[in-house]
Amino acid sequence: MSIAAEALKGFEKITPKSIPLVEPLSRGHRGCQGCGEVLALRMAAKAVGSAMIAVSATGCMEIITSPYPQTAWEVPWIHVAFENTAAVASGVEAGRKALIRKGRWADDGAKVVAFAGDGATADIGMQALSGALERGHDFTYICLDNEAYMNTGIQRSSSTPWGAGTTTSPAGKKSKGQTTWKKNMAAIAAAHNIPYVATASPAFHLDLMNKVKKAITVPGPAYVHIFSPCPTGWRCAPEDSLKTARLVVNTRIFPLYEVIDGRYVLSRDVKKPKPVEDYLKIQRRFRHLGPEDIAVIQKRVDQDWQRLMALVKATNPEASAE
Amino acid sequence: MADEGLVPWRQLALGCAMPEAGSAKRFNTGDWRGRRYPVTDREKCIKCGLCWIVCPDMAYLPDEGAQGFYKWDSYYCKGCGICIAECPKQAIDWREEKEEDKYGPACGS
Amino acid sequence: MARRVGLEVSLACAEAAKLANVDVVAAYPITPQTHIVEHLAELVADGHLDAEFVPVESEHSAMSACLGSSAAGARTFTSSSSQGLALMHEILFIASAMRLPIVMAVANRALSGPLNIWNDHSDIMAERDIGWVQTFAENGQEVLDLTLHAFKVAEDARVCLPMIVNMDGFLLTHVIEPMYMPDQSEVDAYLPAFAPQQRLDIAKPISMGMVGMPEVYTEAKKASLEALLGSYEVVKEHWAGFAKQFGRSYKPIESYRAEDAEVLFVTMGSLGETCMTAIDELREQGVKVGSVRIRLWRPFPVEDFLAAIKGAKGLIVIDRALSPGVPTGPVATELMSLLYAKGLKVPVHNFVAGLGGRDVTRADFKKMLDKAREAFAAGGEMTCEMVGVKE
Numbered sequence: 001m002s003i004a005a006e007a008l009k010g011f012e013k014i015t016p017k018s019i020p021l022v023e024p025l026s027r028g029h030r031g032c033q034g035c036g037e038v039l040a041l042r043m044a045a046k047a048v049g050s051a052m053i054a055v056s057a058t059g060c061m062e063i064i065t066s067p068y069p070q071t072a073w074e075v076p077w078i079h080v081a082f083e084n085t086a087a088v089a090s091g092v093e094a095g096r097k098a099l100i101r102k103g104r105w106a107d108d109g110a111k112v113v114a115f116a117g118d119g120a121t122a123d124i125g126m127q128a129l130s131g132a133l134e135r136g137h138d139f140t141y142i143c144l145d146n147e148a149y150m151n152t153g154i155q156r157s158s159s160t161p162w163g164a165g166t167t168t169s170p171a172g173k174k175s176k177g178q179t180t181w182k183k184n185m186a187a188i189a190a191a192h193n194i195p196y197v198a199t200a201s202p203a204f205h206l207d208l209m210n211k212v213k214k215a216i217t218v219p220g221p222a223y224v225h226i227f228s229p230c231p232t233g234w235r236c237a238p239e240d241s242l243k244t245a246r247l248v249v250n251t252r253i254f255p256l257y258e259v260i261d262g263r264y265v266l267s268r269d270v271k272k273p274k275p276v277e278d279y280l281k282i283q284r285r286f287r288h289l290g291p292e293d294i295a296v297i298q299k300r301v302d303q304d305w306q307r308l309m310a311l312v313k314a315t316n317p318e319a320s321a322e
Numbered sequence: 323m324a325d326e327g328l329v330p331w332r333q334l335a336l337g338c339a340m341p342e343a344g345s346a347k348r349f350n351t352g353d354w355r356g357r358r359y360p361v362t363d364r365e366k367c368i369k370c371g372l373c374w375i376v377c378p379d380m381a382y383l384p385d386e387g388a389q390g391f392y393k394w395d396s397y398y399c400k401g402c403g404i405c406i407a408e409c410p411k412q413a414i415d416w417r418e419e420k421e422e423d424k425y426g427p428a429c430g431s
Numbered sequence: 432m433a434r435r436v437g438l439e440v441s442l443a444c445a446e447a448a449k450l451a452n453v454d455v456v457a458a459y460p461i462t463p464q465t466h467i468v469e470h471l472a473e474l475v476a477d478g479h480l481d482a483e484f485v486p487v488e489s490e491h492s493a494m495s496a497c498l499g500s501s502a503a504g505a506r507t508f509t510s511s512s513s514q515g516l517a518l519m520h521e522i523l524f525i526a527s528a529m530r531l532p533i534v535m536a537v538a539n540r541a542l543s544g545p546l547n548i549w550n551d552h553s554d555i556m557a558e559r560d561i562g563w564v565q566t567f568a569e570n571g572q573e574v575l576d577l578t579l580h581a582f583k584v585a586e587d588a589r590v591c592l593p594m595i596v597n598m599d600g601f602l603l604t605h606v607i608e609p610m611y612m613p614d615q616s617e618v619d620a621y622l623p624a625f626a627p628q629q630r631l632d633i634a635k636p637i638s639m640g641m642v643g644m645p646e647v648y649t650e651a652k653k654a655s656l657e658a659l660l661g662s663y664e665v666v667k668e669h670w671a672g673f674a675k676q677f678g679r680s681y682k683p684i685e686s687y688r689a690e691d692a693e694v695l696f697v698t699m700g701s702l703g704e705t706c707m708t709a710i711d712e713l714r715e716q717g718v719k720v721g722s723v724r725i726r727l728w729r730p731f732p733v734e735d736f737l738a739a740i741k742g743a744k745g746l747i748v749i750d751r752a753l754s755p756g757v758p759t760g761p762v763a764t765e766l767m768s769l770l771y772a773k774g775l776k777v778p779v780h781n782f783v784a785g786l787g788g789r790d791v792t793r794a795d796f797k798k799m800l801d802k803a804r805e806a807f808a809a810g811g812e813m814t815c816e817m818v819g820v821k822e
Contacts, residue, residue: 029351071345
């Protein structure tokens with residue numbers, strides 16, 4: 001089963017010299033100063049291009065791009081509700097498929113791309129996502145993960161990292177913030193055996209854009225999970241947006257990889273990881289954590305990295321034969 | 323908040339859709355800026371284009387008049403400073419801006 | 432040339448969707464709608480219907496997928512009941528606001544709790560305000576006919592609203608009835624291909640589902656409201672066209688032996704047929720009773736209703752659902768409010784009957800008539816009672 005491998009033969013990489021100029025997302029949107037999520041969205045949209053039908057969940061990206069009468073979308077766009085992005089995208093895909101097959105619509109090569117936040121994906125939208133992935137619709141689902149329900153005022157999601165302070169997982173005399181570990185949506189997507197899954201960070205824009213381009217190239221469902229810094233919600237300086245997006249990768253907290261036809265491929269082997277403290281200390285949502293808490297996080301990050309390495313080894317048997 | 327309608331109801335598009343793509347371009351997000359804005363020293367600039375790539379508000383565009391350089395757009399820049407943080411040559415720096423000068427010079431001057 | 436068939440009503444509903452050449456069916460099974468979607472899946476699997484059958488993982492996703500499909504310009508159909516309909520609730524309002532002409536068959540079934548798979552109207556009464564056009568079928572032929580009619584009305588450029596055809600669960604869906612099955616050429620003459628007013632198209636990019644700021648929400652609602660009210664004329668026009676093409680006429684309000692009736696039953700759905708049989712028996716005993724059956728539920732055909740009840744000295748309104756906390760059932764409450772608005776002091780006696788599949792028999796109609804006549808004679812406050820409650 002090598003659906004992705006077949007489709008990616010002859011894949012033309014986006015290089016520094018060939019970054020698409022097109023901006024399917026227009027200027028004038030109402031993202032916060034330094035919003036890393038809208039930057040990630042912009043990059044992803046550039047990689048897809050104008051032949052895109054965008055489906056958005058309720059959330060930051062939808063709100064900042066569509067306050068009537070101002071739309072920042074230069075491509076056809078539909079928003080319905082919070083938890084059903086994958087279902088709406090399924091419908092758009094099915095509708096187009098039927099119309100094209102029945103000869104009532106010329107195949108214009110438009111790609112159906114769903115954009116949803118971590119809340120809309122890992123929590124309220126998980127059922128719809130799972131259904132769409134299982135049914136094998138030809139679409140790309142991009143989760144823009146800013147690690148909380150930011151649009152409604154920084155409430156926790158299952159994507160909020162352990163120890164992070166949010167309004168519904170606040171640090172207090174009896175609490176150290178979020179008490180559970182971040183749900184691994186990329187793993188959940190991969191468990192549906194879809195041809196292409198990837199993680200990305202806007203600090204590595206070529207990697208991000210190429211992964212989105214691969215996602216839309218591969219037939220069937222593709223899932224891309226993009227780490228999206230939120231200075232407003234994480235309480236860091238707006239100019240540090242990409243600094244956090246870089247540190248999160250270089251501390252191994254958010255590894256960059258792809259799962260291509262079930263094969264784990266590391267995008268960036270972080271050989272000399274920075275200590276997690278470097279990442280945590282520049283965001284006030286982690287300010288309340290003491291050295292012992294940071295040690296817990298470091299240990300977990302190390303364990304998760306080892307687990308990822310094991311998966312890479314296990315799914316690339318030829319490589320480990322060396 | 324609003325005590326009056328914006329558009330007569332008969333003039334709304336079907337389902338309150340917006341047929342004019344990218345109508346947000348009219349919105350002056352540059353108005354959100356505080357009292358400083360980024361200025362590029364073109365002597366230091368190596369034309370890498372990172373400022374263009376990393377701006378969440380697309381406030382940099384290729385400078386048609388000066389090939390390889392990027393022109394800053396005061397109308398959209400929110401003053402976040404990511405470009406300043408990310409420029410590999412530290413070629414971009416803050417300049418103080420008075421309210422009345424908000425719609426001031428493009429970068430390079 | 433139409434052929435006369437004996438067919439389970441659910442299958443007739445599915446056949447209507449097939450004759451309408453739907454493009455997408457996104458549906459989730461729930462008793463008693465299951466045979467509708469199963470038959471559609473079969474029709475697609477055997478190549479009789481060229482459509483995408485999307486076996487979604489919940490009704491919420493079914494309606495969501497329908498919105499996406501309709502927005503892409505595809506003729507879209509689904510079906511649900513009770514809990515499934517309730518699960519779609521938030522999306523139903525959005526469908527009409529976004530003016531997407533989805534057609535849905537609702538196999539009316541009681542809402543939990545307690546869990547009950549049998550027929551009443553509580554599921555659809557909870558969806559009165561969703562802004563969809565809604566009709567009620569009374570028998571198998573009507574299910575088939577009203578489903579075809581629904582596509583024509585929903586997709587009409589003057590309407591562009593989603594539409595529900597109600598059919599009683601089990602009492603209609605699971606019975607085999609004789610009906611005329613039109614052939615494809617007749618249906619094609621009546622119902623052309625879907626030509627969307629707007630769609631998701633990269634050649635003409637539009638944004639659908641924007642944030643409706645306070646400065647625009649009121650006007651957006653007004654626009655949808657006017658569309659729903661305006662659909663009344665279109666509903667009638669396409670019933671007239673239906674009669675011309677297929678020979679069967681439908682009206683927003685149907686009357687039975689109402690011209691000289693002193694007292695009128697008011698019903699919706701298949702109960703109306705039991706009622707008509709009871710009326711025949713009562714008439715034989717010299718009782719001047721008739722009935723008025725509501726076929727078009729939304730938008731409510733006020734003038735047709737008032738014309739139909741003219742001259743009646745009392746109305747016996749049979750509700751198939753409760754409106755807890757309100758003195759009368761949902762249908763009675765609406766009728767009484769419109770009578771009041773018109774300054775008409777027609778006495779109304781309200782019964783809530785047939786909840787959760789409890790049978791309503793001809794004998795029950797006679798009992799209801801007797802009680803109502805007593806109440807009318809006594810004058811005084813108009814009341815509501817639940818029928819057949821075991822004390």
